Amino acid sequence: MTEAMQAQVVLLHSNDIHSRLENAARIAAIIADERRVMGAHRVLAVDIGDHMDRMRMETEGSEGRVNLALLQEAGYEAITLGNNEGLTYTGAALHELYSSPSRFAVVCANMTLDSTGERPDWMQPGIILEKNGLSIGLVGATANFHPFYKLLGWTTTAPLEAIREQVSLLRSRCDVMVVMSHLGLPLDRQMAEEVPGIDLILGAHTHHLLEEPIVMGETTICAAGKFGDYIGRVEIRIDSATGKPVFSACCLPTGAYAERPEAEAIISAYGEEAKLRLGKVLATLDHPLPARVDRESALPNLLAAGLRRLAEAEIGLVNAGQLLGGLAIGDVSAGELHALCPSPINPCRMMIAGAHLREALEQSLLSEFVYKPIRGFGFRGEVLGMLAVDGLSITYDASCPPMNRILHMEVGGEPFQDERVYSVGSIDMFSFRAGYESLANGESYSFFLPEFIRDVIAGELLSESALACCNQPRWRPIG
Incomplete structure (x- = not known):
């Protein structure tokens, strides 16, 4: 395989699953298969919010713990919050979920607690992860429903300004700058135009399926639709001539994959618990x-x-x-x-x-x-x-x-x-x-x-x- 064809890292991204738990189990199988084929050190899995939806019995009956368990079992390494996490659960419920030992980082740059003006211990505005010799910067942001968040003890701010600040802090320290954006495609486009230094935007919230990525200047925008019907797959390599990242992106339909047995077992166990509670x-x-x-x-x-x-x-x-x-x-x-x-x-x-x-x-x-x-x-x-x-x-x-x-x-x-x-x-x-x-x-x-x-x-x-x-x-x- 030539250098132009080699993927140094494969980034898998999901969004707006809305507790379609069977599709989450299929996505877990896809992630596991990618790690088996590519090697775990070359695969990064992230979720861009609204994994939870309380319309689902298992989610409602477990206060979101079934979703947390599925994210953990699949080996996600970073997530951001969507409005279905941030606005349908109290701050105390989110603290109980995300402050427990976890294998993933919760990344959101435009949320702070009213009581302290700071983020809770379990939330970070941005992080850098190392994958197969690449430093990948991740910044997360969620839709700014300020009046609603205020009633739950949060302050949310203008997301593009929060993203701009974090990108300026991380850009010089990473090879690839990625934004996990639960903001919707119109703001993703605006971000690509107005915020310099972003290589890749992974979108959510407006449920856009971008089977071909949108390229605006030096920024690539990807999004994988809704309900876990697709998972986004981005191959990342560094161009040896320019030193800049090059992306090859697509969306994989999940329907043809079998549910991962470990994920199926999680759904079943929480289903029984939910029946008792509800x-x-x-x-x-x-x-x-x-x-x-x-x-x-x-x-x-x-x-x-x-x-x-x-x-x-x-x-x-x-x-x-x-x-x-x-x-x-x-x-x-x-x-x-x-x-x-x-x-x-x-x-x-x-x-x-x-x-x-x-x-x-x-x-x-x-x-x-x-x-x-x-x-x-x-x-x-x-x-x-x-x-x-x-x-x-x-x-x-x-x-x-x-x-x-x-x-x-x-x-x-x-x-x-x-x-x-x-x-x-x-x-x-x-x-x-x-x-x-x-x-x-x-x-x-x-x-x-x-x-x-x-x-x-x-x-x-x-x-x-x-x-x-x-x-x-x-x-x-x-x-």
């Missing part, structure tokens, strides 16, 4: 709570009422598509509630003008919104669904023209006013202009973390008055 009975119902996406039903109403109470608001409002099914008579377990509402979406309190609420409520009467598919924003359902409300009564005529079907509304017995600003208990997804986009036009938003909307339902299931009221109609058709 088997806890939260409440016992003496009447069913159905959930429909296309018409008013009891369980979405119960959730809307719980959001209103939590936010101490005049109105409660949520899309029915957040719920994947209803609840039957009898015991309700934590696992059942998790299965019906697996999203990491958080409650919020918005202050918003009546006109923007009316627009969303009119859209809620249109099938193109009720059945609109939604992806991202923490949503784990299939379609948007109609709006369930509380504290609000709506009289409408479905035979009227679209966007003119609501005839009358009342809030607390008083006529609804388009020009008035209302307090609304709702969900953070709407603030991102997702689904019912007019709900992103609020004057202010206050978010509740670490509560998930399934926690709101769990509390309402213990309230006899809430259970009695959720069957009372809020939407009243005429004609």
Whole structure:
């Protein structure tokens, strides 16, 4: 093999697995195979965040320990945090996970603890790893959801400035400068243009699959899609004439690989543990709570009422598509509630003008919104669904023209006013202009973390008055 063909190091990168644990087990097999063929001293494996997703039973039931165990067993040497790690777990939970003995480094340059202004002991802004005679600098960064992180005791900063600082510190000490970027492709492109000294950007967050890398100036950008359907593979060598790194990159589909038996055993063990933990009975119902996406039903109403109470608001409002099914008579377990509402979406309190609420409520009467598919924003359902409300009564005529079907509304017995600003208990997804986009036009938003909307339902299931009221109609058709 000629020098031009030789790979001094093979870098394997995964991202946005979102607890597709079977694919994580396949990736573990690929990593093991690369180490067997190339030699462990020539293979570096890193993960670029969102390995965890609490929609998965094993992840929810183990507080993320199944993901940690899979990363360790596969022999990852460095990871960065995605928003699914950083925003769906408390700081204490992350400390318990990552401060335990680990074979990998947690690398993130734009996160510090509010309490100290420093990073926890288990986090580093950047590191240098030696592989087969190459010094490889790694800097990590995560998406800057500052208001949300603040509620969990973190401060996040502008990622490109944090990356620039770390690159300037490490560049002279390494042969290859790599950024592990859970920022999304648009910011990766901006980084390549604006931050000098970066050789390779490994991307995540926006789920882009770059089967061919993007080359911008002297920087190469790679990304391996989502859900572990692919793993990125980058061959690295140093050009003898220029002394600069040369990359040959691709994405390998994982579906053809068998799951690594050691990883399968980890998934199975944590699955049994999760069944026991999530088997806890939260409440016992003496009447069913159905959930429909296309018409008013009891369980979405119960959730809307719980959001209103939590936010101490005049109105409660949520899309029915957040719920994947209803609840039957009898015991309700934590696992059942998790299965019906697996999203990491958080409650919020918005202050918003009546006109923007009316627009969303009119859209809620249109099938193109009720059945609109939604992806991202923490949503784990299939379609948007109609709006369930509380504290609000709506009289409408479905035979009227679209966007003119609501005839009358009342809030607390008083006529609804388009020009008035209302307090609304709702969900953070709407603030991102997702689904019912007019709900992103609020004057202010206050978010509740670490509560998930399934926690709101769990509390309402213990309230006899809430259970009695959720069957009372809020939407009243005429004609």
